Amino acid sequence: MGEKRTNAKGIFFDVDDTLYDHLQPLREALRHVLGTGEDFPYEAVYHRFRYYSDKLSASHGAVNAAGAERDLQEMRIQRAKLALAEFGIAVTDGEAARIQEQYLERQFRISPFPGATELIGDLQAAGHVVGLITNGPAEHQMAKIKALALDAAIPSGHIFVSGAVGYDKPDPRLFARVNEQTGTDPSRCFYIGDSWRNDVIGALDAGWTAIWFNHRQVEPETEHQPQYTAGSYRELADLLLA
Structure with a gap:
């Protein structure tokens, strides 16, 4: 009611x-996992990261619902791989998963x-x-x-x-x-x-x-x-x- x-x-x-600022935890995660420096295009990567997050989530339909944890993790891995690929950086599923892990860990220091x-x-x-x-x-x-x-x-x-x-x-x-x-x-x-x-x-x-x-x-x-x-x-x- x-x-x-x-x-x-x-x-x-x-x-x-x-x-x-949602970019800050991603910036720190990329630095930690990939060793990116000060001149890395963090903001541009972030924009594509969010683009693929929204696009992949929409194609799934309910990726954030209870019971969809496996699909959610796969989406998170794919968004990192797709976003970074646009900047000439190929990462493995394992590296993408580590980026996600570090990204999540830093999201509460905001x-x-x-x-x-x-x-x-x-x-x-x-x-x-x-x-x-x-x-x-x-x-x-x-x-x-x-x-x-x-x-x-x-x-x-x-x-x-x-x-x-x-x-x-x-x-x-x-x-x-x-x-x-x-x-x-x-x-x-x-x-x-x-x-x-x-x-x-x-x-x-x-x-x-x-x-x-x-x-x-x-x-x-x-x-x-x-x-x-x-x-x-x-x-x-x-x-x-x-």
Whole structure:
């Protein structure tokens, strides 16, 4: 049973590379396993890493669901191999698995982007329904949310992890579940995220307003048109608190 529907705006954030720097743990993992140096194109590799993560997850359909751990691990190995291959680096399955292991280990040494926690508090104080929608296994994503101290800032009923819900972004059913559970209306909901496939297309297909958090200044992948684009939390605050 969801909350009583209100006229408040629903403002929901992605987690990975939207609320914190998701590149940092990958950079450290590549340095540890492959010995990459300062001049390595980490940001470009990260962008392709995320691209293949989203693409392979979408082709599976429910890679983050309970019981799909083997498929999830295979996806993680393949995304590293495919992304690095674009930069002329061939890695074995074993090396890709070690990159993933180091990447996971470092994902909990994180802190929010400057201004993120403050914006969430300001939006809540303004009376909006504020929450999180993130893809990933439930336990893993909740551990990151706790590492960011966002479990204390956002009610548990406003936190949606795809592995627990049963649908992965960009599936519109995930966004519909959020509306149902929080009593919000799609026409008054905003979604902020960095992933073109999962966040922009997902929000648009669900009838939400999409705010593309393009802080890495990458190019769109399709002809979809997010209603807004922001590159910093200052810009997000100007949009959402206006």
